[in-house]
Amino acid sequence: MSERLLAKLRERFGASVLETHSHLGDDTAVVDPARWKEICAFLRDDPACDMQMLVDLCGADYPDRTPRLEVVLHLYSIARRHRLRLKARVGDEDAEGAEIDSVVDLWQGANWFERETYDMFGVKFRGHPDLRRILMYPEFEGHPLLKTYPANKTQPLVAYRTEEEAGVPLEKLAPFGDDEGMSFGRKNGDATGDATNGEA
Amino acid sequence: MGELITLQGSEQGFVTTRVNDLLGWARKYSLFAYPFVTACCGMEFMALASPRFDISRFGAEAPRFSPRQADLLWVVGTISQRQAPVLRRIYEQMMEPKWVLAFGTCASTGGFYDNYTTVAGIDKLVPTDVYIPGCPPRPEAVIDGLLLLQDKIASGDRTPGVVKPREDPVSRDLVPLRKKREGAPTGRTS
Numbered sequence: 053m054s055e056r057l058l059a060k061l062r063e064r065f066g067a068s069v070l071e072t073h074s075h076l077g078d079d080t081a082v083v084d085p086a087r088w089k090e091i092c093a094f095l096r097d098d099p100a101c102d103m104q105m106l107v108d109l110c111g112a113d114y115p116d117r118t119p120r121l122e123v124v125l126h127l128y129s130i131a132r133r134h135r136l137r138l139k140a141r142v143g144d145e146d147a148e149g150a151e152i153d154s155v156v157d158l159w160q161g162a163n164w165f166e167r168e169t170y171d172m173f174g175v176k177f178r179g180h181p182d183l184r185r186i187l188m189y190p191e192f193e194g195h196p197l198l199k200t201y202p203a204n205k206t207q208p209l210v211a212y213r214t215e216e217e218a219g220v221p222l223e224k225l226a227p228f229g230d231d232e233g234m235s236f237g238r239k240n241g242d243a244t245g246d247a248t249n250g251e252a
Numbered sequence: 253m254g255e256l257i258t259l260q261g262s263e264q265g266f267v268t269t270r271v272n273d274l275l276g277w278a279r280k281y282s283l284f285a286y287p288f289v290t291a292c293c294g295m296e297f298m299a300l301a302s303p304r305f306d307i308s309r310f311g312a313e314a315p316r317f318s319p320r321q322a323d324l325l326w327v328v329g330t331i332s333q334r335q336a337p338v339l340r341r342i343y344e345q346m347m348e349p350k351w352v353l354a355f356g357t358c359a360s361t362g363g364f365y366d367n368y369t370t371v372a373g374i375d376k377l378v379p380t381d382v383y384i385p386g387c388p389p390r391p392e393a394v395i396d397g398l399l400l401l402q403d404k405i406a407s408g409d410r411t412p413g414v415v416k417p418r419e420d421p422v423s424r425d426l427v428p429l430r431k432k433r434e435g436a437p438t439g440r441t442s
């Protein structure tokens with residue numbers, strides 16, 4: 053249904069629409085990050101698009117690609133009942149320098165989503181009113197949803213008790229078997245990374 | 253406090269042990285709980301506190317939302333790294349003597365949250381007396397944990413204890429499907 057939307061986008065923005073995909077009502081456009089906000093404004097304000105509702109905004113990391121990160125935006129039109137997924141690719145191969153315009157002035161609801169994307173992937177949103185971490189604490193270093201963030205690395209805010217202090221063993225295996233859970237971390241008894249960092 | 257009251261010339265400290273027993277007995281039935289409820293285990297905690305399972309039968313129902321008035325810290329749910337300083341601080345504000353119960357697998361070991369955000373067991377932050385495994389533990393398991401703690405209080409034992417799994421009376425006689433296919437006897441005769 054919203055293939056018409058994609059056609060409209062292509063007609064209006066030409067080469068700035070890098071790729072499109074459409075399958076059983078699931079429509080995606082990958083666009084040039086430099087024109088992100090302009091395209092969003094068009095989608096919201098054009099009477100034939102009328103995308104009043106921001107459903108979700110998030111990030112994704114594809115470590116083999118350059119640009120490596122994707123900002124993914126889901127939009128919905130309540131009046132016209134069509135939806136569209138918009139993507140923009142940002143950041144170099146180390147996920148550095150990922151920047152894109154904020155869409156908070158178009159949809160207020162984007163505020164916390166953009167903060168989350170910044171927190172988890174390190175994408176900077178230009179013009180965001182208050183771009184701080186939202187889930188992790190300010191002392192946290194790095195962005196945990198990047199594929200290069202060590203899976204068993206923790207950054208405790210308070211020093212853990214030592215085993216001498218406690219008088220009992222503190223490291224525990226996670227409560228799942230060899231064929232369950234993830235392929236790293238406490239499951240394998242590799243708890244070294246747990247209390248300090250994931251270097252081990 | 254018990255140590256101060258000794259009879260002059262009494263080598264065995266007969267009175268001391270009696271006073272400690274008495275204190276233990278008094279303490280174990282008047283636990284003032286501080287519920288530190290952070291996640292889904294809280295639902296099971298509500299069941300435990302409500303009439304059906306009713307922890308007031310064991311003298312542990314009075315919640316105190318100030319740690320200064322509490323002597324039992326219930327850690328119910330997942331503790332994230334971000335909450336860790338808060339939990340430590342709450343514990344430090346409690347008066348001696350004080351006890352800590354880890355309610356559920358997350359509080360005991362971090363559970364399946366094997367990642368950057370979760371503390372893998374609250375004993376890394378505060379000394380823990382009783383661990384209650386289960387995701388979430390059934391109220392019966394929690395009651396077992398509470399009684400275990402009360403035993404420990406009465407006997408002055410501060411070594412950590414873990415609640416053992418109970419046999420579920422309903423599934424006791426049921427044979428897992430896999431075993432049944434392998435031709436195991438079903439256990440039920442009539």
Ligand code: SF4
Pocket residue numbers: 291292293294328329330355356357358359363386387388389
């Ligand atoms: S042990 Fe299970 S029920 Fe309890 S907090 Fe963790 S995930 Fe939730």
